[in-house]
Amino acid sequence: MTPLSGYLLVSALLFCIGLAGALTRRNAIMVLIGIELMLNAANLNFIAFWRFSENPETMTGLMFAVFSIAIAAAEAAVGLALIITIYRHFRTANVDQVEDMKG
Amino acid sequence: MNLPFAIIAGLTVGSAVAAMSLRNMVHCALSLVLTFAGLAGLYLQLNAEFVGFTQILVYVGAVSILIVFAILLTRSTEPKDEPTTVTPWIGIAVAVGAFLTMAAAVLASPVGTRLAAPAPEVSVRTLGQKLMTDYVLPLEVMALLLTAAMLGAVIIAMKDKEDSR
Numbered sequence: 480m481t482p483l484s485g486y487l488l489v490s491a492l493l494f495c496i497g498l499a500g501a502l503t504r505r506n507a508i509m510v511l512i513g514i515e516l517m518l519n520a521a522n523l524n525f526i527a528f529w530r531f532s533e534n535p536e537t538m539t540g541l542m543f544a545v546f547s548i549a550i551a552a553a554e555a556a557v558g559l560a561l562i563i564t565i566y567r568h569f570r571t572a573n574v575d576q577v578e579d580m581k582g
Numbered sequence: 583m584n585l586p587f588a589i590i591a592g593l594t595v596g597s598a599v600a601a602m603s604l605r606n607m608v609h610c611a612l613s614l615v616l617t618f619a620g621l622a623g624l625y626l627q628l629n630a631e632f633v634g635f636t637q638i639l640v641y642v643g644a645v646s647i648l649i650v651f652a653i654l655l656t657r658s659t660e661p662k663d664e665p666t667t668v669t670p671w672i673g674i675a676v677a678v679g680a681f682l683t684m685a686a687a688v689l690a691s692p693v694g695t696r697l698a699a700p701a702p703e704v705s706v707r708t709l710g711q712k713l714m715t716d717y718v719l720p721l722e723v724m725a726l727l728l729t730a731a732m733l734g735a736v737i738i739a740m741k742d743k744e745d746s747r
Contacts, residue, residue, distance in 0.1 A: 545633060
């Protein structure tokens with residue numbers, strides 16, 4: 480059986496890959512994919528800590544992960560709708576070219 | 583560290599790197615599907631069957647289809663050779679710094695070496711009973727949120743008739 484630190488390291492790695500993508504990619508859809516990766520890394524942490532907890536019968540981490548997946552689905556739907564509207568308005572989905580509110 | 587965990591973890595991390603670094607966005611979306619499937623495998627390894635199958639239904643099924651549709655709807659006719667990133671070294675340096683911090687914290691913590699208790703008896707039946715008793719208020723709030731998000735997404739993406747550009 481893999482110790483808890485293995486799962487935590489995989490989760491940290493996924494989070495940082497998502498962070499790097501969200502910070503560097505120009506396309507707004509790629510930024511959203513990076514955010515999805517970070518959310519999934521957090522979910523993996525919830526499940527891992529639940530499995531390795533003292534009394535997993537209470538199922539707290541499991542419930543939190545289920546609700547977190549639902550929130551992430553809602554976030555993805557609204558985010559992609561926003562990106563499609565931005566594309567229609569500015570004719571581009573690159574975040575560095577949408578600068579109408581730049582001071 | 584056993585072999586199935588190593589294989590699934592390597593697949594997940596590798597496809598995540600591919601999803602964030604490939605040029606063609608359709609390839610990125612396909613790599614993302616692999617990442618989500620690998621995460622579902624990790625959940626199954628952790629005896630969280632319900633969450634694993636929810637992950638497959640919601641992420642591998644719905645979210646990736648949504649992302650592919652968004653990519654197709656916003657595909658631009660710009661030249662292919664423009665850069666896909668802005669200031670890549672700063673972002674990568676921030677991410678590497680964050681990873682080193684988290685890895686040091688995980689490796690220094692005594693929790694990390696803890697071994698799992700024998701597999702808990704968690705059936706979908708008990709999960710459903712918990713959702714209908716202890717967690718009924720979060721469940722209803724979640725239903726409200728999903729309805730609001732659905733209406734919001736439709737209204738945001740709707741074409742306005744009067745402002746035809």
